[in-house]
Amino acid sequence: MPVHRSESSRGGHGKGAGLGLALASAVAFGGSGVAAKPLIEAGLDPLHVVWLRVAGAALVMLPVAVRHRALLRRRPVLLVGFGLLAVAGVQACYFAALSRIPVGVALLVEYLAPGLVLGWVRFVQRRPVTRAAALGVVLAVGGLACVVEIWSGLGFDALGLLLALGAACCQVGYFVLSDQGSDAGEDAPDPLGVIAYGLLIGALVLTAVARPWTMDWTVLTGTARMDGDPVPAGLLLAWIVLVATVLAYVTGVLSVRRLSPQVAGVVACLEAVIATVLAWVLLGEHLSAPQIVGGAVVLVGAFIAQSSAPGKGTGVPVAGGPAGAESGLPARETAA
Structure with a gap:
């Protein structure tokens, strides 16, 4: 969807504020996994943690939904697709x-999403992509x-890698859906x-998938261990909902309104770091x-793929990371 920027937002002050907001969004999204794992x-x-995060953020954003209730009639398919892929x-x-x-x-595996998006553009939509973008992929x-140490027979849990790849695939669906109506x-x-x-x-x-009524709610009243140190579980949950979800999405949106999607997506590469x-x-x-070293190469590849992708005038989605942006919407881990 289009990003409307005033002349003042294109100025140095607006760009500086936009970069600050994009960095804040990357930091907020980047901290979600660290708070969720304990x-x-x-x-x-894990599904119960996801439900707590999304349900809590939805409750906070409920006034915004009421204000934009006309979207239910105008864009029902977009909203359902966004909820199923970009969020759930x-x-x-x-x-x-x-x-x-x-x-x-897990987060670095998600950074395959920009490459998968370019593959969708090239082989499904049959649109050209630049050589630099292909090099980035x-x-x-x-x-x-290198990250998964493939030479040692996948040192990490294979199912865990497949789940992270599933998150990347869901992001591809998000990017494609976000491009609908961008003009x-x-x-x-x-x-x-x-x-x-x-x-x-x-x-x-x-709610239907996670069945939160079966959750052990007493965990939230106790403490969790963060590298051996006790931390109140309620504090970790508050961080996930308010900072890693609500603040991360809002600052991501505001940053894109002051920057181009390409620039906001490049700044979002810092999320993995x-x-x-x-x-x-x-x-x-x-x-x-x-x-x-492999992680650094992944980030460089994502940087090249995103910064060299065609602009919105071509109708090709510009992929950001989990906290990046495309067509004015921040990408989510990402909702971690």
Whole structure:
């Protein structure tokens, strides 16, 4: 969907504010896995953590949904698709992956999404992509091979990697859906409204899947272990809902309104670095030297693929990371 920017927002002050908001969004999204993993290790099912995150964020964004209730009549397919893929699918797969593989690895696997989007554009939509974008995809795949140490027979849990890849595939569906109606001009749906209804629909879907009435609610009244140190579980949940979801999405949207989707997506590449560093400092998750190098190559590949992708005038989606942006909507881990 289009991003309308005033002349003042194109100025230096507007760009500086936009970069600050994009960085804040990357930090907020990057901290989701670090806060969620202790809750999972404390006894909560990954799906229950996802439900708590999405349902809590949907409750916070409920006033926004009421304000944009006309979207239910104008864009029902977009809202359902966004809720199923960008919210429920990405979050469920990513959090399930966290229970089996390190936070940094799970997030880096999700960075295959830009390459998968370009593959969709090239082979399904049969639109041309630049050689630089293709090079970025090759680099991302090669870096990922180093991250998972493919020469040692996949040192990480195979199911965990498949779940992370599922999150990346859900992001592809999100990018494709987000491109629908991007040339509608003033009639384009408001991105905040789409996010609010996406969270509500995602919460409804996850309620049926996660069955929160079977959750061990006592875990939330106790403490979780973060690299051996006790942390109140309620505090971790508050961070996931308010910071890693609501604040992350809102700052992502506002940053795109001040920047182009390409620039916001490039800044969002920092999310993987932030998540890996936080997991190292707070969770004690260490990566080997080849994995660190591979992660850097993944980020470089994502940077090249996103920054060299055609602009909105071509109708080709510009892929951001889990906290990136396309057509004015922040991508989600990502809802972790």
